[in-house]
Amino acid sequence: MMLRAVFCVGLLAIVGAAQEPDGATSLPAVPAVVVQNPFQPFDRAKFDAAAKALGASDAQLAAFTSSSAELGLARAADDLLRSLAPSFDAAVRKHEQGDPEAAVALAQVLAETKAPLLRAHVRYHLARLFLDSDDPENALTVLGEYVQHDINVSPLDAEAAFFYAQALADMPLPDMALPRFRAFLQWFPDASERFRAAAHQRMGEIERQQESRLHDLANGMKKTTRDLRKQRTGKPTQLDQEKYLEELQQLIEEFQERENQGSGPASGLGPSSNPASESALPEGEGTVGNLEKRTTLADRWGDMKDADRERIAAKVQNGLPPQYKKMLEDYYKKLGKAGTRQ
């Protein structure tokens, strides 16, 4: 329990520290909390002792040494554990063959063993099985147990930390997944390049998606898709669905309002196929209401005190997602240009 708590607190602290260099907020600087990494470097002697307790011979440990150079520590350790525990090997084989019995077979091995090394590997495979079955909630539970009970005994720790973050991302809980991917990269610099590259990629995807309300909406719908598959059709699911409808309605209204204001296509709906050579109003008397409206807005912007315009500009710069920030920057720039022509 203690280790798990440290794991979570540490990851939260990393988030805070990572936000500081941006200078994106006007909040006073907060000193970063010292992060305690619960994971220790792989301890070969400890691993050997644990493997011997499971019956490993010197020859098997020597074979582990040579195969780890070729396959990597995690895979070599898993192969060794499979050779030491036939029931575990059989359960993993079922998973590899897509046998539905694999989950229960792994759970049985888990229930029967008290050896942390074997438990770590069983939990890892069980979590992978859940992830492969699009069941990140259960994967998260199993990996949480791994972090709570089984870390620092197997070279699988790095992969377990990666898949913990992956499970959160698949839920999807992007706000929680991001700091955990970050922690994985920070705490496991020697992890397989395949996992490190995947972590970078997922972080990039999450960061892009966090800037978008549409992605937020899609994330929620993904969770509801899974809920419905689990026959959760009750009030909580229905309330989530109602929220999506309200959010969609709100987005539609906002887009329409922006288009009516003449501030260009809403949220990147695309440039005009026939743009004017410059943004000046055509010469002559305006007879359409919209033209009058645009002039009035420009008038108001021009009539404002500098301090009020600066206050609005600061709001645009601080706290808005980049795409809306760019949209509003362009909008006020356009208003300013129109105002100077009066």
Add this chain to the structure above:
Amino acid sequence: MLHFLQKRVNDDTKSHDALPAEQRSGDAASAKSSALSKKQGRVEDLMRRLAEKLGKENDTEGGR
């Protein structure tokens, strides 16, 4: 379009949930919730594609 599709999934979910308990169990109910899940998944997929499309267009405009 998305609004319409989501509304339809919401209505179907409510209808299914309003069935008597005995009709909400068994293979038929399982197939029904699986169908509901697929419909919700299609709305999610469309929403994701729209988000990606708008994101790309915003990136393009931002780079000009």
